[in-house]
Amino acid sequence: MTQIMVLIGAVGLIGFIVWWFFGKHTTATTTAKVQNATQAAEVVVSGGYSPETVVLKQGVPAELTFLRKDPSTCLDHVVFPDMGINDFLPQDQAHTIAIDTTKPGNYEFACGMNMFHGQLIIK
Amino acid sequence: MMSVRNRFIFALVFSLPLLVNMVGMPFGFMLPGGAWSQFGLTSAIMAVAAWPFLQSAWASFRHHHANMDTLVAIGTVTAYLYSVYALLTKRAVFFESAAFVITFILLGQYLETRMKASASSAVEKLVDLQAKDAEVIRHGQSVRIPLAEVQVGDVIRVRPGQKIAVDGEIIEGSSTVDESMVTGESMPVLKKTGDKVIGATMNSKGSFLFKASKVGDDTLLAQIVAMVKKAQTSHAPIQKTVDKIADIFVPVVLIAAIATFAIWYVFLGASAVTALLFAVSVVIIACPCALGIATPTALMVGTGRSAKLGILIKNGEVLEAANTVKTIVFDKTGTITEGQPKVTDIVGDAPAVLRNAASLEAASEHPLAAAVLAKAKAAKIAVEPVRDFQAVAGQGVTGQVKGQAAFIGNAKLLTTPLPPKLAQAMADLQQAAKTVVIVGVAGKAIGLIAIQDAPKASSATAMAALKQQGLRTVMLTGDNQRVAQAVADQVGIDEVIADVLPGDKAAAVAKLQQTAPVAFVGDGINDAPALTTADVGIAMGSGTDIAIESGGIVLVKNDLMDVVTALTLAKKTFNRIRLNLFWAFIYNTLGIPVAAGVFAALGLVLSPELAGLGMALSSLSVVASSLLLNTTKLGQRAKGLPIGQKTMA
Numbered sequence: 001m002t003q004i005m006v007l008i009g010a011v012g013l014i015g016f017i018v019w020w021f022f023g024k025h026t027t028a029t030t031t032a033k034v035q036n037a038t039q040a041a042e043v044v045v046s047g048g049y050s051p052e053t054v055v056l057k058q059g060v061p062a063e064l065t066f067l068r069k070d071p072s073t074c075l076d077h078v079v080f081p082d083m084g085i086n087d088f089l090p091q092d093q094a095h096t097i098a099i100d101t102t103k104p105g106n107y108e109f110a111c112g113m114n115m116f117h118g119q120l121i122i123k
Numbered sequence: 124m125m126s127v128r129n130r131f132i133f134a135l136v137f138s139l140p141l142l143v144n145m146v147g148m149p150f151g152f153m154l155p156g157g158a159w160s161q162f163g164l165t166s167a168i169m170a171v172a173a174w175p176f177l178q179s180a181w182a183s184f185r186h187h188h189a190n191m192d193t194l195v196a197i198g199t200v201t202a203y204l205y206s207v208y209a210l211l212t213k214r215a216v217f218f219e220s221a222a223f224v225i226t227f228i229l230l231g232q233y234l235e236t237r238m239k240a241s242a243s244s245a246v247e248k249l250v251d252l253q254a255k256d257a258e259v260i261r262h263g264q265s266v267r268i269p270l271a272e273v274q275v276g277d278v279i280r281v282r283p284g285q286k287i288a289v290d291g292e293i294i295e296g297s298s299t300v301d302e303s304m305v306t307g308e309s310m311p312v313l314k315k316t317g318d319k320v321i322g323a324t325m326n327s328k329g330s331f332l333f334k335a336s337k338v339g340d341d342t343l344l345a346q347i348v349a350m351v352k353k354a355q356t357s358h359a360p361i362q363k364t365v366d367k368i369a370d371i372f373v374p375v376v377l378i379a380a381i382a383t384f385a386i387w388y389v390f391l392g393a394s395a396v397t398a399l400l401f402a403v404s405v406v407i408i409a410c411p412c413a414l415g416i417a418t419p420t421a422l423m424v425g426t427g428r429s430a431k432l433g434i435l436i437k438n439g440e441v442l443e444a445a446n447t448v449k450t451i452v453f454d455k456t457g458t459i460t461e462g463q464p465k466v467t468d469i470v471g472d473a474p475a476v477l478r479n480a481a482s483l484e485a486a487s488e489h490p491l492a493a494a495v496l497a498k499a500k501a502a503k504i505a506v507e508p509v510r511d512f513q514a515v516a517g518q519g520v521t522g523q524v525k526g527q528a529a530f531i532g533n534a535k536l537l538t539t540p541l542p543p544k545l546a547q548a549m550a551d552l553q554q555a556a557k558t559v560v561i562v563g564v565a566g567k568a569i570g571l572i573a574i575q576d577a578p579k580a581s582s583a584t585a586m587a588a589l590k591q592q593g594l595r596t597v598m599l600t601g602d603n604q605r606v607a608q609a610v611a612d613q614v615g616i617d618e619v620i621a622d623v624l625p626g627d628k629a630a631a632v633a634k635l636q637q638t639a640p641v642a643f644v645g646d647g648i649n650d651a652p653a654l655t656t657a658d659v660g661i662a663m664g665s666g667t668d669i670a671i672e673s674g675g676i677v678l679v680k681n682d683l684m685d686v687v688t689a690l691t692l693a694k695k696t697f698n699r700i701r702l703n704l705f706w707a708f709i710y711n712t713l714g715i716p717v718a719a720g721v722f723a724a725l726g727l728v729l730s731p732e733l734a735g736l737g738m739a740l741s742s743l744s745v746v747a748s749s750l751l752l753n754t755t756k757l758g759q760r761a762k763g764l765p766i767g768q769k770t771m772a
Contacts, residue, residue, distance in 0.1 A: 003388065003389045004389075006384075006385060006388055006389055007385055007389050010381045010382070010384065010385035010389075011385075013381050014378050014381055014382070017374050017377050017378055017381075018374070018378070020184075020187060020374075021187055021188075021189060021371075021373075021374040022371070022374065023187075025187045046182040047179060047180075047181070047182025047183035047184065047185060047186045047188060048182070048183055048186035048188045050186070069182075070178070070179050070182050071175030071178055071179055072175065072176070072178075072179035072190065072192050073127060073232055073236065074179065074190050074191060074192060075179070079356050080356065081356045081357050081358055083353075083356075084349060084350075084352040084353030084355075084356055085352075085356065086352065086355060086356045112419070113412070113415035113416060113419075114358070114362070114366050114415065114419075115190055115191075115370075115415060116183075116188060116190070
């Protein structure tokens with residue numbers, strides 16, 4: 001009897017994992033605020049990036065501020081492979097990165113191990 | 124917030140008594156307080172050293188993400204909570220599993236951070252090369268100003284033993300300069316008035332004044348730093364598969380762990396404790412850390428090391444492409460040869476030939492023009508003004524000299540055929556690997572100028588080394604077949620493609636690409652399309668900004684041996700990435716079944732603490748293996764006398 005319960009529990013748990021991690025879940029998107037000919041947006045780093053997608057206006061100098069609340073060493077760097085940025089994010093301190101917005105396009109950013117992803121859209 | 128180091132020390136101190144307890148158990152030794160002290164010690168570790176893992180795991184979970192912290196947290200919390208339950212119901216506990224796993228993983232993370240810091244130090248070292256200030260002459264007074272305030276056009280004084288602040292050109296004085304930090308050139312270079320100096324290089328004994336031509340982000344060093352940074356953050360295509368796996372890896376491992384527990388407990392009739400231990404081991408061994416750092420660390424060390432040698436590899440894609448190259452194509456002028464041709468013979472009425480030639484070439488930017496002008500200057504022949512100057516690509520230049528339509532170039536500019544005497548002289552000179560230009564007036568030849576551009580000292584050695592690597596060497600040139608073949612024979616090139624117009628170089632490369640991947644080595648603006656067309660574009664001698672942009676590999680020094688070093692280093696780095704990935708994969712694919720107890724019948728099992736140790740070791744071995752790239756041999760870099768170099772008349 002216990003064994004059947006365990007089996008049902010295990011199958012249920014597997015089902016939950018599949019749904020939770022592989023199911024479609026909406027992610028947050030932010031459009032940077034333009035102020036005095038510059039634009040800025042903040043990304044909180046805690047178990048991933050919130051928001052995961054940041055939209056920037058092309059041609060307006062932009063600053064992205066990362067605030068890492070997560071203690072994990074997994075997330076202690078943010079890498080923009082297309083822009084040559086690989087910055088250390090001090091925990092609980094805002095870290096600002098200047099973004100070159102001259103070329104429109106979609107730019108990925110990720111943690112140092114490329115396991116967490118975010119996206120920068122310049123248009 | 125505690126650092127990883129302090130968390131490790133905390134975990135170590137609190138798990139030592141647990142270790143004593145475990146080792147002492149067979150001899151009848153027990154910690155005072157028994158299971159309850161184990162509970163206390165482990166709780167402290169969980170609350171202090173392991174807490175950040177739990178925090179991060181929870182934060183990711185809420186974002187529908189999972190990472191290695193998820194695995195560590197689930198593995199240890201499971202072991203811990205089960206032990207608490209066992210303690211309350213008077214069963215066997217295994218607190219030490221949770222404690223040891225945390226300790227080992229923190230040790231691994233601590234060492235890994237230290238090693239990663241040394242792997243990525245190349246950029247900081249380059250930035251540190253920068254001079255801090257400069258002595259600028261302003262309003263006749265010399266003032267010391269911070270580097271950031273130096274402007275283009277400033278005249279800067281460099282005293283013996285001082286660092287050169289920015290890029291520029293010497294206007295007074297001379298000295299020898301150590302450029303090894305930027306170009307990798309080990310010998311000090313003599314610099315005199317008119318020579319270019321590079322910022323961040325070291326002046327030796329002389330002193331001089333120079334005019335700043337590039338400051339801030341435009342300097343060579345700043346461009347190198349930017350390029351190395353980009354290379355280090357880039358991704359090799361081989362990694363894309365890994366990234367895809369990493370995305371789904373953790374949830375899949377959790378499912379595997381649950382399945383492990385269910386199969387052992389439900390179908391194989393194991394006790395709950397045994398089944399749980401197998402499941403926890405699976406979770407712990409599977410951390411995909413090694414997989415995640417296999418490529419980036421190797422890329423960082425490889426590109427960092429090459430930058431120190433004056434070889435800039437643009438990104439991981441280039442690195443991977445360099446590994447497949449079978450044919451290597453060289454531009455002739457300036458790449459295989461010195462690029463500074465000299466006039467060796469003049470056929471015909473020397474003053475008249477030289478006057479017409481020099482006058483036309485005064486306005487030209489052709490590399491041969493400098494040779495003609497230098498010769499005219501030496502012969503004290505004045506240059507006449509030219510009207511209707513026109514450069515005809517692949518042919519030569521034309522214009523009005525003293526009211527006559529004069530030209531200098533190849534036979535395509537002739538309207539009447541070359542007289543037999545000149546044709547014979549031309550053939551003789553070409554036989555001796557000289558470039559011969561025809562000087563003429565009104566479509567008729569009046570004489571010949573022979574110009575020679577000798578191969579670089581290192582060219583023959585480099586070709587021999589490339590052939591040893593199994594590469595097919597090809598020379599591409601706008602020169603005629605005979606001249607090109609003569610140079611090719613001197614340096615030992617397999618194949619010559621001559622008479623190629625500048626605009627057709629890219630097409631010639633594309634044609635070669637049909638048989639095998641091609642690397643193209645060149646400088647100059649003309650080469651930019653060929654550099655981009657080739658699978659790997661190697662731009663030499665820092666050349667022009669355009670060459671830097673279009674080259675996948677940029678050689679700061681003008682030495683062909685660096686092509687060999689660059690390819691060797693690219694291959695070594697890529698092989699290291701492959702090796703790292705192979706071990707990381709093997710480790711995970713073999714580790715998981717062992718941890719799940721698949722081989723339990725053979726007596727091969729993995730306890731959670733061994734799994735933790737294995738996990739820590741696997742990431743460490745990957746980082747260590749990447750760091751080893753710093754010490755791998757790159758083959759001979761000695762600059763011996765080139766093989767088979769003939770004396771040229």
